[in-house]
Amino acid sequence: VSFADEFRRILDERNIKGVLHDDYSGVIDGICLLCSEEDFRECHRSVAAEYAAEFFGNAEVIHL
Numbered sequence: 001v002s003f004a005d006e007f008r009r010i011l012d013e014r015n016i017k018g019v020l021h022d023d024y025s026g027v028i029d030g031i032c033l034l035c036s037e038e039d040f041r042e043c044h045r046s047v048a049a050e051y052a053a054e055f056f057g058n059a060e061v062i063h064l
Contacts, residue, residue: 001049003047004047007044007047007048008047008051011047011051016051016055017055020052020055020056021055025056025064031052032051033045033048040057041047042061046061049061
């Protein structure tokens with residue numbers, strides 16, 4: 001199991017989609033996540049950003 005798959009499992013287990021729905025749907029127009037990893041492909045922020053983008057449907061993830 002990859003780190004990304006395991007982290008997604010944890011996000012599901014902690015009902016993060018429910019948190020996004022209950023606390024943020026219709027309230028915000030953007031999310032900014034920060035981390036200090038050198039490579040975004042190996043960081044939790046990247047997985048969380050894609051997870052949130054999937055939930056909101058029309059979200060775009062931009063790695064700076």
